[in-house]
Amino acid sequence: MTHAVLWIAGGVAVVAVLLFVVYAASVLRRGRRLGTRGLMQRSRLRCPHCGREFDYDWVPGVAFTAVRLGKYRYMACPQCHRWATFNIYDTMVPRAPAPVTGVGQPHEPPKPPLS
């Protein structure tokens, strides 16, 4: 009997890990298509209570201040502090590309000091 419980618990753990890996891979794939880098993703969310927009930076599979519900998170709005469900997956925004600097770029000469 004990062995059966251990086998079932092990099976459930393996399935949970596999589901997490598939979810993280799908989020990272979507982020790569949008041009984001690394694990950190950004979503632009609109609060259903106050209607204000805010940017939300998040990591797939990690949440300390929100309840993860697949591609949704139940969390407090940073503007009005009321709790709501936000779709963080479909509202992901591409990160702005890094500014290009270095060799070959036009360089503006320093302006002379005003006298």
Ligand SMILES: [Zn+2]
């Ligand atoms: Zn709000």
